[in-house]
Amino acid sequence: MFCENCGCENPNDAMFCQNCGSRLNGGYENEAPAAGTDPAYADGFEDQDFGGTYAEGAPQVTVRQRGQAPAKRQKIHLSGKAKVGIIAGCVLVAAIAAFVIVGRTITSPERIVRKYVDALAASDWEKAYDYVNLDEGGFINKDNYVKMCESSDEYAKITNYEVSEVPVSYSMDQATDQQTNLTKFYMVSYTSPDGYGLQDMEVRLVRQSGNTLLFFPTWKVSVVPLAGYDIYVPVGAKASLDGTELTETYKDASLSNEYQDCYHIDRIFSGTHEIHVEAEYREPVDVTVNVENPGSSYSVDSMEYSQETINMLVETSGNMIRDVYSAALQSQDYTTIQDYFSSDAEIQTNARRWFENVQDDFIREDSTGVMNITCTNITGWMSSSWEQTISIEMDFDYTSEYTHYTGYGSSRRLETETENGSESVFVDFTLEDGQWKISDTTLSLPYYFY
Numbered sequence: 001m002f003c004e005n006c007g008c009e010n011p012n013d014a015m016f017c018q019n020c021g022s023r024l025n026g027g028y029e030n031e032a033p034a035a036g037t038d039p040a041y042a043d044g045f046e047d048q049d050f051g052g053t054y055a056e057g058a059p060q061v062t063v064r065q066r067g068q069a070p071a072k073r074q075k076i077h078l079s080g081k082a083k084v085g086i087i088a089g090c091v092l093v094a095a096i097a098a099f100v101i102v103g104r105t106i107t108s109p110e111r112i113v114r115k116y117v118d119a120l121a122a123s124d125w126e127k128a129y130d131y132v133n134l135d136e137g138g139f140i141n142k143d144n145y146v147k148m149c150e151s152s153d154e155y156a157k158i159t160n161y162e163v164s165e166v167p168v169s170y171s172m173d174q175a176t177d178q179q180t181n182l183t184k185f186y187m188v189s190y191t192s193p194d195g196y197g198l199q200d201m202e203v204r205l206v207r208q209s210g211n212t213l214l215f216f217p218t219w220k221v222s223v224v225p226l227a228g229y230d231i232y233v234p235v236g237a238k239a240s241l242d243g244t245e246l247t248e249t250y251k252d253a254s255l256s257n258e259y260q261d262c263y264h265i266d267r268i269f270s271g272t273h274e275i276h277v278e279a280e281y282r283e284p285v286d287v288t289v290n291v292e293n294p295g296s297s298y299s300v301d302s303m304e305y306s307q308e309t310i311n312m313l314v315e316t317s318g319n320m321i322r323d324v325y326s327a328a329l330q331s332q333d334y335t336t337i338q339d340y341f342s343s344d345a346e347i348q349t350n351a352r353r354w355f356e357n358v359q360d361d362f363i364r365e366d367s368t369g370v371m372n373i374t375c376t377n378i379t380g381w382m383s384s385s386w387e388q389t390i391s392i393e394m395d396f397d398y399t400s401e402y403t404h405y406t407g408y409g410s411s412r413r414l415e416t417e418t419e420n421g422s423e424s425v426f427v428d429f430t431l432e433d434g435q436w437k438i439s440d441t442t443l444s445l446p447y448y449f450y
Contacts, residue, residue, distance in 0.1 A: 107216040113163050113186045113203050116221050121158035125149040133206050133220035140225055140267050144242060151271035151290075157192035164189070166202070182207045184219070225267040230297035232260045235388075237279035237303065239263055259387055260299070275300075280434070281309040305385060310392070313436060314380035316340070317394050317427040321443060325373050328359040328445075342430055342437040351438075361445040366405075367414070370445065373400040380427075388431040389439070397422045398446050421446055 001010050001024055008019035016023055112131055119128035125146040134140055166185040184205040189198055208218040231246070233239050235258070239246045246263040255262035270291055275298060278284040282303040289298050320340045327336045334352045341351040363369045378396040385391065399420050406415050428440040 107212045107218065109184050109205050109219045110163055110165065110186065112205060112219045112221070113188065116203065117158065117161055117163070117188055117190075117201075120149070121161075123149075131221050132223050133208065134223055134225075138267060139241060139244065139265060140269070144269050145223070147242065147273075148269035148271040158190045159192055161188050161190035163187075183222075225269050226291060226294040227267060228295045229265040229268045229291055230255060231263045231265070231275060232297065232299035232301075233263070233277050234279060234282075234300065234303055235259055235261055237261065237277050237282070237300070239300075240276045241265065242274050243276075277303065279303055281305055281431070281436075305382065305390060310382045310390070313382075313390060313392050313427075313429050314394070316429075316436065317380055317392050318375075318378040318396070320427065320438065320441075321378070321394065321396065321425070322375055324355065324358065324443060325362075325375070328355070328362045329370065329372065331359065331363065340438050342432055342439050344432075344439070347439055350440075354441075358443070358445055368403050368405065370400050370402045371416070373398055373446070383426065390429045390436070392427045392429065393424065394427060395422065395424050400446060419446075 001012050001014060002008070003010060003017040003020065003022055003024060005022035006017060006020040008017055010018055010024060014024055116128055116131040119125070119131070126142065128149065129142050129145050132145065134145070136142075164187050166187050186203045186205070188201045188203055190201065191198060204222040205219045206222045208220055210218055212218045230252070231239055231241065232255075235256075241263075250263040250265065252262045252264040255264065268291055272288055272290050275287050275289055276284065277286075277300050283306045285300055285303055287298070287300075320337070323337050323340070326332075334355045337355065338348065338351065341347055361369070376397045376399070378394065380392050380394040383391045383393040397420070399418065401416060401418050403414050403416050405412055407413055423446055425441060425443045427438055427443070429436040430439045431437075
């Protein structure tokens with residue numbers, strides 16, 4: 001027996017098709033019409049088409065002939081693969097819908113603002129930095145961002161807040177669609193426990209070049225560092241900002257002068273910063289500055305000379321005093337002691353004349369004068385300082401042996417005397433090619449009677 005529906009051959013006693021499941025033998029068995037049914041469908045009647053013209057849209061009536069079964073309604077049967085395909089398609093559509101909903105939720109600009117403010121309120125500065133858009137370089141980095149947040153007492157005071165998007169400004173309305181779509185503004189209104197009531201903080205978002213999850217825009221909080229900060233230090237001093245040394249590349253020759261070097265920082269975060277300045281022969285300077293305005297500066301006008309430097313100059317002064325007296329006593333040339341003095345031509349000329357005068361006072365033509373001098377208890381300290389110049393005051397005791405004539409005529413004779421005394425002199429030093437040289441001194445021969 002062949003199926004009238006699909007044409008598949010089936011056993012003669014089969015009631016349903018083994019391939020499509022349709023009923024065989026015409027589909028329905030002849031049954032007597034139930035009582036009360038339309039006699040037009042009773043056995044013995046045939047379907048009759050009464051012909052005639054029907055009005056458009058009017059129902060047409062067909063009468064079944066006697067003994068003929070009504071036409072069978074065909075059922076659609078799906079194979080297993082088709083069913084699996086339909087189920088997979090439904091799952092895929094649901095997954096895509098869920099993906100879109102989740103993607104839009106997690107990349108929502110307002111959500112980014114809330115995550116950022118939550119991190120600020122929790123003082124989780126490193127987490128807040130994850131939502132920040134910054135072009136790192138120089139002093140713009142995570143560590144300095146964290147320092148900026150730590151130095152501000154504003155963020156940690158956020159208790160409750162609301163976020164509302166701010167409509168684009170009039171100037172932005174004149175911009176292109178691309179520019180408008182790249183920036184969003186939100187106002188964060190928050191309360192804090194300090195009693196100042198409701199406060200506002202504007203948060204600006206900028207769209208990034210890449211997408212999140214391939215399809216959704218990526219937004220980050222725009223933090224704009226301050227522009228321009230200058231640090232002035234004495235010439236030759238080295239400076240560092242927040243632990244980073246300011247190299248020669250930071251020096252601005254146009255802002256430097258004879259006495260100070262200027263280090264220029266292009267971008268810097270607002271808030272507190274640590275400046276460290278050190279120079280040879282001086283005490284280091286450590287200062288905390290609060291940077292609030294662009295274009296501001298800090299100047300280290302002077303640096304105290306270190307005690308080590310002062311001790312060195314006191315020792316040099318004492319050696320100079322002894323060597324000058326010794327050279328004068330031994331009638332040595334000025335070149336013996338000239339290395340103590342600056343190489344400046346004028347200073348050298350004056351120092352030579354001064355030494356020769358001291359030498360003349362020691363040994364006179366009549367053989368009188370100082371024969372020996374011993375300096376003891378030499379002490380000194382810095383009396384003053386100015387641009388790369390230090391004035392040292394020296395005190396010392398001395399014992400001198402000198403000769404002089406006594407008596408007159410035939411009784412005139414050469415006698416030797418000893419005199420004890422103390423002196424106070426000044427020795428001025430200037431820094432020359434990294435070395436301290438004497439530029440002037442009031443040293444002279446101690447007074448003695450003759």
